[in-house]
Amino acid sequence: MNLSDNLNKAASFTGKVFSDIGNLILLIVLNIIPIVNLIVLGYTAKIIRESPDEPPKLSDYGKLFVDGLLVLIAGLIYAIVPLIVIIAGAIMTGFGIGGIGMAPSSALLAVGGLVAVALVLLFIFMILGVMAIGNMIRSGMNFSKIFAFSENWGLIQKIGLGNYLIWYIVIFIVAVILEAIGSVIPWVGGGIVGVFLYLFAGKSLALVLDEVIGSPKPI
Numbered sequence: 472m473n474l475s476d477n478l479n480k481a482a483s484f485t486g487k488v489f490s491d492i493g494n495l496i497l498l499i500v501l502n503i504i505p506i507v508n509l510i511v512l513g514y515t516a517k518i519i520r521e522s523p524d525e526p527p528k529l530s531d532y533g534k535l536f537v538d539g540l541l542v543l544i545a546g547l548i549y550a551i552v553p554l555i556v557i558i559a560g561a562i563m564t565g566f567g568i569g570g571i572g573m574a575p576s577s578a579l580l581a582v583g584g585l586v587a588v589a590l591v592l593l594f595i596f597m598i599l600g601v602m603a604i605g606n607m608i609r610s611g612m613n614f615s616k617i618f619a620f621s622e623n624w625g626l627i628q629k630i631g632l633g634n635y636l637i638w639y640i641v642i643f644i645v646a647v648i649l650e651a652i653g654s655v656i657p658w659v660g661g662g663i664v665g666v667f668l669y670l671f672a673g674k675s676l677a678l679v680l681d682e683v684i685g686s687p688k689p690i
Contacts, residue, residue, distance in 0.1 A: 472634045472682055474641065481675035485667055487525040495666070497529055502669075503662035511666065513539030515673040519608045521687050522677035526670060538612055545607060545617045549600030553589040598639055602626050605680050609687065629683040638679065642672055 488495050502511040513535030517527060529535075547554075603623045607616040616622070627635045646668055653664030681687075 472630050472638065472679065474634070474638055477638065477675055477678050478641065480678060481671050484525065484674040485670040488667075488670055490525070491528070494526065494528055498666045499663050501529075502666050503659055507536075508662070508665075509539035509543060510535045511539070511669060512542050513537065515539075515669040516542050516608045516612075518670070518673040519605055519677045519680065520611075522674070522681055538608075541612055541614060542604060542608070545604050545614070546597075546600065548617060549596045549603070550593055552596060553593040556589045556592060557585055594643065598636070599623055599627070601639065601676065602635075605676050606684070609680050609684050626683045630679065635679075638675075642675060645671065 488498075498511055498514065502508045510529075510532055514527075514529060516538045517535065521527070599620070603617050603619070606619065606623055606626060607613055610616050630638075649664045649668045650661065653660040653662075656663075
């Protein structure tokens, strides 16, 4: 996999969203609204599935919503361990504060440590999770692909573990940077920046899948 070529194509694809301002505004509006923003996640799945040359027009909102919901559920399955760590830690910390007199400062440190551990675990679990979600989408939203661990690992090996990890880390860093930018304007900023992140990461993953699964058939 040529990482530079992948990222340049994904960036070029993302920039083309400005050729249809109406579509872009609609994507941003939908992404700002909770629950409704699953449509945008489904739109990202469409990009991953079809690997178009430019951002498609929004249409078939019902299907996009269902696809987005499936992607969310798939992501939560791979995030379950980090979530358990956070929930269990929060309960234990809360018990410590109320039951044994843990100082608030110590509690904050404990919570911070748990969040850091959870983020590391999430990063690790999603190494396989990202490929599993991509495989699910390319297989016509076949949810069983989420649990096809050997198959998904085989796809990663086709790319080369080193190449895949470098790509994964770069996408992760891009996501962190964009989310940090979006946080300047709470909620709305995240919704706006999220659209560009979805476009960029979605197309980048589509290009990766083109290499290991093959380009999707024209619809």
